[in-house]
Amino acid sequence: MKLLVINPNISTDVTRLIEAEARRSIRPGTELTLATAPFGVAYIETRAEALIGGYAAMQIAAARYAAHDAVVVAAFGDPGLVALREILPIPVVGMTESALVSACQQGSRFSVIAISQRIQAWYRETIAAYGFTDRLASIRALDEPLAHIGRVQEDQGERLVALAERAVTEDGADVLILAGAPLAGLARTVAHRLPVAALDGVTCALHQAQAMVDLAPAVARGGSFAAPPAKDCRGLPEALSRLVGRQPLATQGA
Amino acid sequence: MKLLVINPNISTDVTRLIEAEARRSIRPGTELTLATAPFGVAYIETRAEALIGGYAAMQIAAARYAAHDAVVVAAFGDPGLVALREILPIPVVGMTESALVSACQQGSRFSVIAISQRIQAWYRETIAAYGFTDRLASIRALDEPLAHIGRVQEDQGERLVALAERAVTEDGADVLILAGAPLAGLARTVAHRLPVAALDGVTCALHQAQAMVDLAPAVARGGSFAAPPAKDCRGLPEALSRLVGRQPLATQGA
Amino acid sequence: MKLLVINPNISTDVTRLIEAEARRSIRPGTELTLATAPFGVAYIETRAEALIGGYAAMQIAAARYAAHDAVVVAAFGDPGLVALREILPIPVVGMTESALVSACQQGSRFSVIAISQRIQAWYRETIAAYGFTDRLASIRALDEPLAHIGRVQEDQGERLVALAERAVTEDGADVLILAGAPLAGLARTVAHRLPVAALDGVTCALHQAQAMVDLAPAVARGGSFAAPPAKDCRGLPEALSRLVGRQPLATQGA
Amino acid sequence: MKLLVINPNISTDVTRLIEAEARRSIRPGTELTLATAPFGVAYIETRAEALIGGYAAMQIAAARYAAHDAVVVAAFGDPGLVALREILPIPVVGMTESALVSACQQGSRFSVIAISQRIQAWYRETIAAYGFTDRLASIRALDEPLAHIGRVQEDQGERLVALAERAVTEDGADVLILAGAPLAGLARTVAHRLPVAALDGVTCALHQAQAMVDLAPAVARGGSFAAPPAKDCRGLPEALSRLVGRQPLATQGA
């Protein structure tokens, strides 16, 4: 199967981290296409940045999904995920959602370990939107500015492990989620030091994407994830306008 | 005071409806600037279209907010609202949020009357994201294709009134919200026929925007609505990159 | 417009604080009538005192609402608010509800800063009754006996500011609500020292009251906020019995 | 033991129904004092009427609790219940709360059968305030005006049974609560016709009151149900001012 993995940020360093972990997480016969956002910010830690990243992911997905069996949105917080799921006829998975469903199958409550104080609000709201708040034991986050987003693991690895340990002993976490694409691969290297399972969003997303392709769900013709009703549109990239609109034209209603 | 009213859709017909009701809802001395999305769809009824509209609203707001005291996002569902609130140093209000807080001050539970079946999922999720689900009595919606988004009120007015009446008698609504910018002004004309208060999102948004300017809240320097930490960005309109980024540059981390 | 502002407590000192802030919060042309409860307690910090204050507010409102466009219940915790809303044909707003809806339009989560430990339970239950629990970051409260309810701001101002700062940095508040009529006006004087917007319930209530009068919602003829069905009553003040009852008579059923 | 049973309404007809069922629900050695509100309305079906009834119940309780071991608030909706619980040093139970805890011990979900359409909102909010919403299958109510509150059982008995049956077969109720003091005794007479247990609020309240006296819980010296901190009060009946206040005095702060 062929999977399109989208980094909704502009950091090619992070794309490389994502790709490395993704390649460790696929089965023989699974092929990957990696894509990096052509516009946006270095990494997403706010709702505003998630909106930008979501629209970037949508443009990439619209242009490139056709040759693939599923799409992976590879930023924790899942920018654009449900929007893509509405308009694409193939499965779409996200790092957060995949990590959450994997965590729920291993314990009652999970904690999220995050790379910045500010990013917590966005994560918390994403988790709430999925309806998983009752299973969230805590979010714990680094409280120092990040010198370099591509080297967070090296620079902050020990601090992240310490936060993870406190999530188990003080917050009651049964499972840990090391969150954020910049941490891709970290869980694999520190797992043996942690008292409970530590999940990597990229790993989980790749496994769930492959499971979803295996499951081969029917494309929705009803419900709120059927293709949107055709409507006039303007100014959108051609591939995207084919997915959401009745081609261009003059003013709607004219 | 000066208010920037953004229609996140491309329909200038709808912008005219919004403007007409907005002008009926302002106090002497309040000035309006109306803006229509330069790209996007004719009207928003899905999560995907809301993402597009949200990004269009963000671009307009970034470019034009400076001369204003507050911004109004004038589509029910509030595309981009919280994202704009994070990055702008002035109050930002939305039609849905304004209608909800107005409704909550008049009764225990409200119903939303909507223009299409499909739009209900997006509305329901928006209301849930604000935490108002427990006060939602029902969403009732038209179930016919819309011939012309600028003439929904004329074409479907009677059906909308009938849905509103059932929301009160069958669903237990204390307040009605006639939802969607294409219905701007309808509440005013049908109010006398309905058994409970009927709210118009545009009206509520304008009143709340003026109240927020009067309230003059401090610009956040802390919490999750302070300006996002500066970070590298690329490919964004200049006004937007000033709000979310540390100007362009080469690759982050390079 | 004319607004009736009711202090449901017997403290005329506090009424003066309310009035001063209310006058700073109105527009030209808005007139105020202040009223102080003729019976009750010095300030409300328990459910029992709220019941007494609520009934006092109801008596005042019944007797005096007629010449006004809206009623403001000026105690945090909103004693009697929904009851008044049911029986009066004009808008009724409360300090808590107004502060909550204003806070929700400025951030995701808010904290309440309160004047006593005991008062927290009542506040928490009021916020829950409105359905805003999920947006409550914390309630933080003074833990010393209050020497004089009319001088809390002077005596405890620094401690209140310190609690507010901790609510932002430790509890994740995006907005602060300085709660309780005895604190009326404090937000205005300490706003510049706090990292996020600090709201004053009196200010918010006055702005929301004026917005509600501008909105001019129809008087409910249906739903659970229509006037109560007429029924026999006895022993009530005449103005109140006109609102809730079929005039007196002998025993019901006789 | 001695129990004070308070009807917060003015209807002595209803007090007689309450007394009859209460006498059927006590053990040998339990004595009853019945009291009827000296002011208020014929029966409570709105939040406003509940506030009046709650204050009436508080006055009765303050004046007469001393010679008793527990107090029963005998109106469904429990007007004043938590307020009384705060200020009295003896157990206080309510019809709704007692019926809910009894229902929860017999099944997963319960339905409430009510005497008027309007009364449903108040019941629903009472149940929500106790945190039992998730276990509420439905509220079903008569939809005709009540000719005589003391004869609802005779006039509407068959309709009430029919509503109860539908609550089981259509709404999934495991237990039925026949709600409202005017229905006191009905469950006993129609139980054999219903497919699941049917509870009477008066019966449950009396059983719970006796169980609470047997349990003999300590009077709270901490937490939010300790006696309210003493504070100045004015204009209250003497017995009540002893419970909530530091005796009268001049203006607080004077």
Added chain:
Amino acid sequence: MKLLVINPNISTDVTRLIEAEARRSIRPGTELTLATAPFGVAYIETRAEALIGGYAAMQIAAARYAAHDAVVVAAFGDPGLVALREILPIPVVGMTESALVSACQQGSRFSVIAISQRIQAWYRETIAAYGFTDRLASIRALDEPLAHIGRVQEDQGERLVALAERAVTEDGADVLILAGAPLAGLARTVAHRLPVAALDGVTCALHQAQAMVDLAPAVARGGSFAAPPAKDCRGLPEALSRLVGRQPLATQGA
């Protein structure tokens, strides 16, 4: 009346503690039968052990309920409670449920004091399953290995009292629940030292069991607590197969 009290664990030491407190909690004329699980573990602190204990309780109840008026499941966490309630034609009460409903009638929020760190997850999930999470102030637990389950009160009494005090002052508990059958009787001895009511699950269960027998609810013929539809079964103790099955037979469907 006759009550069957089941200890779902194998510890006869604990059965003796349960019996002693149960005898202090009954009225003249109430008779007790005590039963100890013939298989299982020494005490239950996990979901797995609760499943074993639940099945043991079911076997005892099936074999011995006939001569009784109600069944008490005497382990905090209520193993098997709802299952027994489905299949037995008499009331079934549990220690946790009884303590929760008693606590809710004395305050808004309660804390649970528990004997081990590990046991907290099971308690928290039990409370959530009953829908009481919103009223749970905290669970506080001992953090040392238990030397002897039958002597926890003597060995850890002071630590338990200290935890209870902190639950009131730091967590906002209005009521305390000293949880776990091994603590049966402790509340009675330490009540005078605690600032709020302290409940013993055994005491509450006995009082609620007697109240339920007094209430004499009808046996459900409908809803989800009617006797399960008869179906083929195999390998069950005879008494149990009479309750859940159509007697044995060969393979279902054969």
Added chain:
Amino acid sequence: MKLLVINPNISTDVTRLIEAEARRSIRPGTELTLATAPFGVAYIETRAEALIGGYAAMQIAAARYAAHDAVVVAAFGDPGLVALREILPIPVVGMTESALVSACQQGSRFSVIAISQRIQAWYRETIAAYGFTDRLASIRALDEPLAHIGRVQEDQGERLVALAERAVTEDGADVLILAGAPLAGLARTVAHRLPVAALDGVTCALHQAQAMVDLAPAVARGGSFAAPPAKDCRGLPEALSRLVGRQPLATQGA
């Protein structure tokens, strides 16, 4: 990899249905062991039967897990799932949980189509225990007695499809779950007739089990899913006593 698939019921007919669908859902190299409960009932539709089935599944799992990489509990409602997860050192998945997490990755809300009216309460409570209630659009169920549990698909297929269609058009389901092991394989045959994706719990469970083995989570040494603290036990099958206990012995504490 090797998977142990446990049917917690005694129906070998149903085991055959499970096995057939399981074999269609595995990848090359995955091997299956099927096991049928040695005691219990023909199929589970109540909480009591789930307790019996859960204990049967626990005995099978304890005895046979050792040679496998993961365990699948193959009854909708997941009897014993979290208990097994606590005591086994390998992943354990359930049909309900797997179907829920798969559904959540394809839409916002799902409906469950069930084989009997009675079974709905148990399903609803299972879904609530996992925290997925907010995403449940509806449960719709057959309302006729089942002639033969192994032939439900043939006998009731058309009725099940009709229920599924109504769940989409009337209840707002984005995804359908055809629930219950007796329906294993049905989704595959009727998928083309349904407007949205239809999930089979067995299929989902097998895909999730394989994904979990691929993920290879660490065995918990902390949190509430670590192996239970060793304690005395008695009367348990040897394999089970090794998992939950400190071998037998005399009375605990003796």
